[in-house]
Amino acid sequence: MREGKFVETKKEATNTFIERGPGVSEEEFDKGTFDYQKQRQRRGELARSLGVAEYVKEPSPRQEKIIVETLAAAEEVINQYSPKQVRLSKDNIFLLRKEDAVKRFGIDDDEGGRANIQGGVFVYTSPTITDSKLAHYTAHELVHHASFQRNRVLKEESGKNIYGVPDRAGLTIGDPYKGFNPEEGGHNYFEALNEAVTEQIAIEIVALLKRKTRLLDEDYEILERVYGIDSPRYSLGKHVEKPEHDDQYVYTDSYADRVDALRTTCQELYEKNRERFGSPQEVFHVFAEAYFSGKLLTLARLIEKNYGKGAFRFLADYENNGEWRKGE
Numbered sequence: 001m002r003e004g005k006f007v008e009t010k011k012e013a014t015n016t017f018i019e020r021g022p023g024v025s026e027e028e029f030d031k032g033t034f035d036y037q038k039q040r041q042r043r044g045e046l047a048r049s050l051g052v053a054e055y056v057k058e059p060s061p062r063q064e065k066i067i068v069e070t071l072a073a074a075e076e077v078i079n080q081y082s083p084k085q086v087r088l089s090k091d092n093i094f095l096l097r098k099e100d101a102v103k104r105f106g107i108d109d110d111e112g113g114r115a116n117i118q119g120g121v122f123v124y125t126s127p128t129i130t131d132s133k134l135a136h137y138t139a140h141e142l143v144h145h146a147s148f149q150r151n152r153v154l155k156e157e158s159g160k161n162i163y164g165v166p167d168r169a170g171l172t173i174g175d176p177y178k179g180f181n182p183e184e185g186g187h188n189y190f191e192a193l194n195e196a197v198t199e200q201i202a203i204e205i206v207a208l209l210k211r212k213t214r215l216l217d218e219d220y221e222i223l224e225r226v227y228g229i230d231s232p233r234y235s236l237g238k239h240v241e242k243p244e245h246d247d248q249y250v251y252t253d254s255y256a257d258r259v260d261a262l263r264t265t266c267q268e269l270y271e272k273n274r275e276r277f278g279s280p281q282e283v284f285h286v287f288a289e290a291y292f293s294g295k296l297l298t299l300a301r302l303i304e305k306n307y308g309k310g311a312f313r314f315l316a317d318y319e320n321n322g323e324w325r326k327g328e
């Protein structure tokens, strides 16, 4: 049994689990846990404590509206899978210029964003970012934020310092001592599957946003006029570009091959198990429940029963640089 506790906010207990590592005293654990409460801080304070204060680019009034509406849509969609996990307001969402994000995080991929366990959601922008792309990236990172998280409070060998290591995020499993980053000796099992589930839910959020507000109409009008499609097919296999600016594409299809593989899997599992599931969407709920609760057993059993022993482990080894259903 793992020792630790779920982080609580003013509203509710969350699905962020903080674990007390070996040899960490209760007092040290409390000190280490404090870090995870930063999401309660005010915007300026949070930006400073996350080290992004100097990089934050405040949104325009229109962008702020898109962020607020995306949050509302995210809450509605995510609540269907796991209620009350969107605990953020617009004050937790920070736009960073792409080049600053590269500087701050040392990343080479300058698109998208990232979610921080301490309550910051970062979205990388360019001056020409489209509304739908902003909504999409915000939605995607909000889904990551709402997913199950486990962080371990560990003690340095010298016994001096306490530090935190994330070893679960959504469906991903990291190394219990080194976390997710392979460069630091960690690993990131189920990364591709995790992104597919994240993106599928992000797609649902953007679709709801489009239906409920008129905010994305202009982008979608271009999509229809230029490409003859009335809604993004999220598997175009390439970026849909606005003709006048190369970097201003209307919609991106992040992880399209993984989303397609996930959808195919849900369809297959539905067909093989009609006595259990009423639709492919019901199958997807099994993936989503594992994603938000961190409990993988039901999902693992479903996969193994239908694709054979070892099939679930097979998925674990597919990272985002490979196809996770290779060979089919």
Ligand SMILES: [Zn+2]
Pocket: 140, 144, 195, 198
């Ligand atoms: Zn992602």
